[in-house]
Amino acid sequence: MADAPRRCIGAVLAGGRASRMGGAPKGLATVGGTRIVDRVMAALRAVTDEVIIVAAQPDAGEWCPGTPVVSDRVPNLGPLGGIDAALASGADVLVVAWDMPFVTPALLAALRERGERAHADAVVPEGEGAHGLEPLCAWYAASTAQFFAEAIASGDSALHRTLRTLPRLVIVERDALRSFGNPAQLLTSVNTHASLARAQKLARGGPTAGLTDRSPRPPS
Numbered sequence: 346m347a348d349a350p351r352r353c354i355g356a357v358l359a360g361g362r363a364s365r366m367g368g369a370p371k372g373l374a375t376v377g378g379t380r381i382v383d384r385v386m387a388a389l390r391a392v393t394d395e396v397i398i399v400a401a402q403p404d405a406g407e408w409c410p411g412t413p414v415v416s417d418r419v420p421n422l423g424p425l426g427g428i429d430a431a432l433a434s435g436a437d438v439l440v441v442a443w444d445m446p447f448v449t450p451a452l453l454a455a456l457r458e459r460g461e462r463a464h465a466d467a468v469v470p471e472g473e474g475a476h477g478l479e480p481l482c483a484w485y486a487a488s489t490a491q492f493f494a495e496a497i498a499s500g501d502s503a504l505h506r507t508l509r510t511l512p513r514l515v516i517v518e519r520d521a522l523r524s525f526g527n528p529a530q531l532l533t534s535v536n537t538h539a540s541l542a543r544a545q546k547l548a549r550g551g552p553t554a555g556l557t558d559r560s561p562r563p564p565s
Contacts, residue, residue: 377548378548
């Protein structure tokens with residue numbers, strides 16, 4: 346008997362203080378004539394059963410009217426708290442940070458398909474950050490909620506350490522990511538004015554050769 350279809354929620358993580366952008370909400374910036382949050386939501390809607398926004402800001406409900414907004418169950422934990430909040434849905438979760446304008450439906454569909462097929466705990470692309478992973482564009486099985494709850498209970502909010510506790514963590518290497526485009530562009534994040542300017546140039550068809558993420562996220 347075939348396995349029953351698995352429900353998957355798309356979660357737009359809208360956290361962070363955006364201190365390097367003067368406090369302006371990063372996802373509301375425009376790239377290619379479209380707000381970054383709308384680009385992220387479109388990619389998630391194409392491959393998930395429902396899309397939610399995870400945010401603590403009081404005006405979050407005004408960003409995308411009609412889209413459910415959930416808050417971290419435990420505040421001030423950074424990305425780990427956001428993923429924990431998304432997993433409270435009881436479904437598998439595809440997570441994308443709201444400052445990633447170039448994530449594609451094809452990449453997200455592949456992460457979901459690989460996770461379901463491999464019965465994985467999480468499918469996470471290889472990144473360029475301090476810990477070598479990009480956990481804010483990733484698929485998490487519903488069953489990982491317990492690992493996030495345990496990390497929160499222990500007082501450890503470092504997302505990279507929680508990932509390493511997952512017994513069935515699947516890492517998508519950079520070479521595999523290239524089938525979906527330039528990995529550095531796919532996973533680039535807009536968290537400074539300079540990175541926003543680069544993203545806007547890329548959206549206009551600017552050169553991508555040698556592109557690197559010069560503005561890495563804070564350690565997670």
